[in-house]
Amino acid sequence: LFHFVGLDANVHEKAKGNDLVDRIIRSKEMGCTATKSTTLHERDMDMSKKDFKRFFELLGGRPPVAEKETVIEDKEFERRYQQEARISVYKEQDNDKGAFVQLNTGKRLRYDILDSKET
Numbered sequence: 001l002f003h004f005v006g007l008d009a010n011v012h013e014k015a016k017g018n019d020l021v022d023r024i025i026r027s028k029e030m031g032c033t034a035t036k037s038t039t040l041h042e043r044d045m046d047m048s049k050k051d052f053k054r055f056f057e058l059l060g061g062r063p064p065v066a067e068k069e070t071v072i073e074d075k076e077f078e079r080r081y082q083q084e085a086r087i088s089v090y091k092e093q094d095n096d097k098g099a100f101v102q103l104n105t106g107k108r109l110r111y112d113i114l115d116s117k118e119t
Helices: 011-027 050-059 074-084
Strands: 002-005 038-041 090-092 100-102
Touching: 002 011, 002 050, 011 074, 038 050
Parallel strands: 002 038
Antiparallel strands: 090 100
16 A cells, blocks of 8 residues: 655645555555555655556556645645634524524634524
8 A cells, every 4th residue: 555745745644644544454445455555755756666666557657746836834724724614603683584693703603603492
């Protein structure tokens, strides 16, 4: 089982890759019969090495690698995730059908906002 680590892989991606490889080998997921994995680091890529050669043969060739500018840094990833993880909850006002009031103003969702007893 091959584990390819890209040149600009961040800490989260490396850890997730290691966890996934370990789980696949342990549980024999996807019909995997491998008993060990081979980690290939892009920074050490040498197509004369048998592991790199075999890895890309199995993939059907070496695809182009994304430009560095398209990769976001860990802090930027976390910032974007925090923004996307926010959910807005609205409540219809009793006095005006079709008018809504935002209950959580973009903050993290809290359990008490989801009061199922209100109609």
